[in-house]
Amino acid sequence: MTEVLEAVGDAIGMERVGIRFSPNVYTQGVDDSDPIALFTAVAHRLEKLGVPWIELREAHQPTSAGAVPTVPVSPAMRPLYSGKILLNSDYDGPSARERMAEGIADGISFGRPFISNPDLPERIALGARLSPGDTSTFYSGGAAGYVDYPTLDRVEAA
Ligand SMILES: Cc1cc2nc3c(=O)[nH]c(=O)nc-3n(C[C@H](O)[C@H](O)[C@H](O)COP(=O)(O)O)c2cc1C
Incomplete structure (x- = not known):
């Protein structure tokens, strides 16, 4: 060290x-x-x-x-x-x-919550629900599961 x-x-x-x-x-x-x-x-x-x-x-x-x-x-x-x-x-x-x-x-x-909540600071500030991560895409090496989780406004609009 x-x-x-x-x-x-x-x-x-x-x-x-x-x-x-x-x-x-x-x-x-x-x-x-x-x-x-x-x-x-x-x-x-x-x-x-x-x-x-x-x-x-x-x-x-x-x-x-x-x-x-x-x-x-x-x-x-x-x-x-x-x-x-x-x-x-x-x-x-x-x-x-x-x-x-x-x-x-x-x-x-924060590790995993930041992967699955691209707007994590805003969600924490609002006390909003956090999206769970999809463990099947962790360590996958591709973009899927890293750049495609929706922000809160898109979740609410859906
Ligand atoms: C996909 C993925 C990759 C990670 N890679 C590393 C890493 O390279 N080095 C490390 O020290 N921790 C790594 N971690 C552990 C995280 O840094 C963090 O300690 C762990 O997810 C627990 O924090 P959390 O509960 O906020 O997710 C990784 C975690 C995940 C989910």
Whole structure:
């Protein structure tokens, strides 16, 4: 991690660099037996390097893929790292607001809801229903399922 961050920071300036972790779920063969110890060490290192933001895919309940999370690491990282912390995984508007109110995250990021709701910010602002994604087109490699979900005005007009 340090070598990659330093190399990218040297090339483009550390103020343009962010990094994402999936700290508390077994992901694609990657797991850790002691995530709090590891990610507090990571937080110290990120602070020293001056990395301006990080994103944590930090599940709070079993994921839709069935992975069971261990403890969240963001509460332990927050006091050690002064950059922005974005949290991710399985949020909608209300649950994102609830998480933000806990005072750890600087922002919440959205993956699948952004694929299936091209107007996601407007929908969240309005409290409108979110369209579910079509999982059969995820990772498909083509445009179908990535550029053809309707905006809310088209849903309502249909
Ligand atoms: C089609 C698709 C591709 C993804 N590709 C990546 C990826 O390349 N790297 C990564 O870290 N996460 C990837 N993710 C995971 C998302 O970034 C995100 O963490 C996950 O969907 C959970 O957030 P969500 O509940 O807001 O969708 C992908 C997810 C989907 C659905």
